Structures are given as structure tokens and as C-alpha cells.
Amino acid sequence: MHSRKSKTGKLFVRILLVFVILVIALSALNYKLIIGIYHGMTLFEPEKLAENFCRADQRFRSRLVAAGGDVSAFTYDLQGLPEHYQYAGETKSITQFVEHTDTTGLIVTSGDVILYEEYFQGNAAMSRSIVWSVSKSVVSALMGIAIADGYIKDVSDPVTNYVPSLAASGYNGVAIEDVLQMSSGISFNEDYFDASSDFNKMAPSSVGLGGPLEDVLLTLEREHEPGTVREYASSDAQVLGMVIRAATGMDLASYTATRLWQPAGMESDAYWLTDSSGVESAFGGFNATLRDLARFGNVYLHNGFWNGKQIIPQDWVSASVTTDEAHLLPSEHSLGYGYQWWVPGGDEGDFLAIGIYGQVIYINPRHNIVIAKTSAYRGYEQDGEAMELESVAFMRAIATALGETTAQKSGQ
Numbered sequence: 001m002h003s004r005k006s007k008t009g010k011l012f013v014r015i016l017l018v019f020v021i022l023v024i025a026l027s028a029l030n031y032k033l034i035i036g037i038y039h040g041m042t043l044f045e046p047e048k049l050a051e052n053f054c055r056a057d058q059r060f061r062s063r064l065v066a067a068g069g070d071v072s073a074f075t076y077d078l079q080g081l082p083e084h085y086q087y088a089g090e091t092k093s094i095t096q097f098v099e100h101t102d103t104t105g106l107i108v109t110s111g112d113v114i115l116y117e118e119y120f121q122g123n124a125a126m127s128r129s130i131v132w133s134v135s136k137s138v139v140s141a142l143m144g145i146a147i148a149d150g151y152i153k154d155v156s157d158p159v160t161n162y163v164p165s166l167a168a169s170g171y172n173g174v175a176i177e178d179v180l181q182m183s184s185g186i187s188f189n190e191d192y193f194d195a196s197s198d199f200n201k202m203a204p205s206s207v208g209l210g211g212p213l214e215d216v217l218l219t220l221e222r223e224h225e226p227g228t229v230r231e232y233a234s235s236d237a238q239v240l241g242m243v244i245r246a247a248t249g250m251d252l253a254s255y256t257a258t259r260l261w262q263p264a265g266m267e268s269d270a271y272w273l274t275d276s277s278g279v280e281s282a283f284g285g286f287n288a289t290l291r292d293l294a295r296f297g298n299v300y301l302h303n304g305f306w307n308g309k310q311i312i313p314q315d316w317v318s319a320s321v322t323t324d325e326a327h328l329l330p331s332e333h334s335l336g337y338g339y340q341w342w343v344p345g346g347d348e349g350d351f352l353a354i355g356i357y358g359q360v361i362y363i364n365p366r367h368n369i370v371i372a373k374t375s376a377y378r379g380y381e382q383d384g385e386a387m388e389l390e391s392v393a394f395m396r397a398i399a400t401a402l403g404e405t406t407a408q409k410s411g412q
Contacts, residue, residue: 036060040209049357049376050104050121056130057271057287061208063253063280065261065270072265072295072307074114079405081108081116085397087390097394101358101387104129105290105374108398109298110367110406116398119290121376126268128287129374132355135272135286136237138256138296140180140340142244144304144316145259151247155180159239162246165214170222171239178226179236180339181328187223188233192356193381199234206273206281213238213275230327230337234283237340241282252280264299265307266292284355290372297361297370300351321351335389344392352395354388356380362395367403371395 039059043052052059081094098106104123108116119125146152152162155177160167170186171179178184189197198220204210217235224231241252248255253272261270270292273285288296295306300320304312320339323329330336330345337343343351353361358375377387 068262082401137353
């Protein structure tokens with residue numbers, strides 16, 4: 001009798017222990033979910049932007065983009081920035097623009113030489129920042145590489161050749177090129193500050209707090225004939241990411257690491273944010289250090305050749321920054337658009353990747369300059385688009401001044 005009670009007691013203790021472990025495990029899961037929701041809800045609080053942007057890859061679901069051992073080294077020839085730039089008929093202060101736009105990091109390079117590098121608001125050289133829609137230009141690079149690798153035939157292929165599930169959406173039969181040029185014809189509300197917009201239906205999923213991103217894409221309908229109207233839609237970049245994943249048979253992070261990040265000699269690991277199913281948020285979830293953003297810009301400055309190798313095909317780089325249709329051309333109040341790259345007007349030949357709240361990679365081949373800027377611009381809701389247009393004048397002034405100084409030093 002005593003033995004039976006002893007066995008019963010031990011069984012009860014084991015059951016109780018399993019129950020306690022389950023309760024602790026569930027509590028931990030709920031805690032993680034609650035913390036994730038809290039970070040999502042406070043992500044864009046103005047006074048927390050700088051901290052939140054440099055910790056996004058730690059606070060939300062993310063996938064590693066591993067750097068390699070063959071780092072492309074920079075040397076230093078530090079110079080001061082010019083004092084002024086011209087915009088809208090006014091002379092403006094470079095320093096004031098840096099301060100006003102809540103810059104967290106600014107770097108200027110000429111090839112493998114760093115001419116200027118400063119960090120602000122607690123950021124440092126090893127700080128990773130989420131670069132929002134600059135991610136789209138990374139995806140564009142991966143698309144060019146995937147075509148060169150033979151995984152994708154060419155840009156005339158319909159996206160549904162690679163992701164058949166999209167046939168149920170407005171993306172059915174749309175060519176990859178039309179999606180690259182934000183001319184898919186899809187009906188998509190990109191308003192970041194409208195809680196009911198299509199963008200904000202994708203946003204929770206992009207940080208792993210909702211269902212799969214694909215679920216949102218499948219609800220989208222066609223509004224225009226593809227290839228006729230340029231209408232900026234983050235869903236287009238997400239579709240491109242899905243095409244690359246399906247065609248290569250690799251997740252986007254692994255493909256980024258092995259075909260772009262490591263060949264380019266990036267110094268630090270990067271991260272892609274993912275949805276709850278592990279699919280990368282291709283439209284805006286990339287996190288990287290400022291120096292590595294400058295290296296990425298240098299890949300494009302050098303026509304895809306960097307760190308001793310051709311990483312992106314030269315003809316892809318050229319096509320990516322060509323505005324070859326009327327609806328893609330720049331205007332007085334709008335930048336032109338290529339393959340997920342912005343192209344300003346004028347004869348400067350420059351182009352740039354832009355992310356909300358002041359993220360920029362700017363490339364100026366004429367002056368052999370790359371500029372990368374991360375920011376946490378608290379006034380973005382009020383005048384974000386105007387600030388982005390003004391930033392082109394800001395960047396051009398820096399590129400001209402430092403580019404000419406560097407050319408004089410080298411005797412060119």
C-alpha cells in the first residue's frame with residue numbers, strides 16, 4: 001500500500017512538473033508576443049525612432065545575412081563637408097540639413113576611400129539600421145544576379161511563372177520588368193499614415209506580427225494595364241522577393257549572403273526581417289551598417305564590379321537606372337524610376353535608393369562619389385516627400401565638393 005502511494009505521489013509530481021514547464025513555456029511565448037506587439041506599436045513614436053531603427057533586427061523576427069571573411073577594406077582621407085547647397089532658389093546649410101533630418105549616420109566615399117564618416121544619436125560604426133525601402137534596391141540587385149545565374153530567364157517573364165499562387169491576384173501574368181518599374185498596374189494604397197491603407201495591412205506581417213505577407217498580396221486587384229502607369233507600391237517589391245525565393249530555391253537571406261554580401265566583402269552581418277512564416281520582408285525589412293551600405297553603393301558605382309569580382313552584371317546596373325518610358329521619367333516634382341532605383345532629373349547621371357524617414361544611398365558616377373545616410377526624421381509625416389527631393393540637392397553639393405577636391409588631389 002505504501003509503495004502504491006509512493007508511485008502515485010511520484011506520478012503526481014511528474015505531472016505537476018510538466019504542467020509547470022508548459023505554463024512557463026506558454027508564458028515565455030506570450031511574453032515574447034506581447035513584447036513584439038509593444039515594439040510594433042511604438043516603432044514610429046517620434047522620440048524613439050533612432051533607437052528603434054537601430055534595434056529592429058533584434059526586436060522582430062529576422063534572418064541572418066552572414067558576412068564573409070574577405071572584407072573589402074576602406075582607407076581614410078577625411079575631409080570636411082561643404083557649408084552650403086542650393087535648393088529652390090535658396091542657399092541652405094549642409095549642417096542644418098543633417099541636424100534637421102535627424103541623421104543617425106552619414107558616410108561619403110570615393111571608391112575605397114572614406115572621405116567623411118560621422119554618427120549621431122547614439123549610433124556607431126557597428127550599428128545596424130533598418131533601411132526601409134532602400135531594401136527594394138537590394139532586391140533589384142538580387143534579381144539581376146538571379147537572371148545571370150540562370151534561375152530566371154529574363155524580365156519579360158510573368159511573375160506567375162515562378163509564383164503560381166499570384167494568379168489569383170492582380171499580378172496574374174504581369175511581367176517582372178513592369179513590377180521592377182513600379183508599373184505593375186496593381187491597385188495599392190501606399191499611404192503610411194492611413195491606418196486602413198494596403199501598406200498598413202502589410203506592415204504588421206512584415207515584422208512577424210500578422211499572417212503571411214502573401215495573404216495580403218493575394219487580395220490585391222489590378223487597376224491599370226501593366227507597363228503604362230507608374231504607381232509606387234511596396235507590394236511590387238514583395239512580389240519580386242517571392243519570385244527570387246521561388247526561382248532560386250533559397251530563402252532571400254541566404255541568397256543575399258552568398259551572392260551579394262560575401263562577394264562584395266561586406267564587413268558586418270546584415271539581417272532581413274521576416275513574416276510569421278519566415279518569408280523576408282523584401283519591400284522594407286533590410287538592416288545593415290552604414291559602411292556596408294556604402295559598399296553596396298560602390299558595387300553600383302563601379303558597374304557591378306567590386307572587391308575584385310563582377311558581382312552584378314554591368315548591363316543590369318545600366319538598365320536599373322534607365323528611365324526608358326514616359327511614365328518613368330523624372331518631372332519637376334518627382335524623381336524618375338528604374339528597376340527599384342530613383343533617378344533624378346538633369347544631366348548629373350546620379351541615382352539613389354530611398355527609404356522612409358531619411359534613409360539614402362546616393363551614387364554619383366561623374367564625381368566618383370557614394371553617400372549613405374541613415375536617419376530618424378521626426379518630421380517625415382509632415383514633409384517627408386519634400387525632404388527626399390531636397391536631399392538630392394544636399395547630396396549633389398557634397399558629391400561635387402568632395403569629388404572635385406579628391407580629383408585635384410589625385411591630379412585628375
